[in-house]
Amino acid sequence: MLQQTQVSRVVVKYSEFLERFPTLAHVARAKPARVMEAWEGLGYYARARNLHRLAREVTSANGADGASVGQLPSEPEALRALPGIGAYTAGAVASFAYERRAALVDTNVARVLKRAFVPNVQIKTTRGQRTIWGIADAMLPRTGRVTWTHNQALMELGALVCTARIAHCDRCPVRSYCVTGSKPSGRRAP
DNA sequence: TTCCTGGTCG
């Protein structure tokens, strides 16, 4: 649900959805139309279809790749193979659900790393994404447990402080490490 | 690269 959709709009729908479909098995068992119903108002309805396909794949005996039936795999590579799971979601599930030592780059992290280390990189391009992911990977802490906190902190920094329109360098905890924040004239967001 | 949904914010 959080793919390209704001948290504030997701939170309500998410709890409603979980109430209706407590597990992936419930989603897999349901008709596609019922899943679409529960998705109403969120937009990007291909995600609902992908979720249903994912649920059926994961709950089928020969589809659960390396994980037990009905459970999502913990390896980013295995997660990536599932419908609707891209690089970010794979990293997020691996890191946040399984505490794996996995990198994760969403729109917030990409913006933070760009401003901090490579201000002139174009985030939208494939090459820019490769650069950002390389930095994110190089920054990973030693253990999965610390990686959970690390990734969470990166995302929150982008969501609350280093926001899209205003960087808020005056209240940034890592300003001294940041190329943009440490520059006298670079307090505003490029 | 482009498309997909629509509320919100600067």
Place this chain on the structure above:
DNA sequence: CGACCCGGAA
């Protein structure tokens, strides 16, 4: 009003 939102598929 345009850009943005815890992206991913075609």
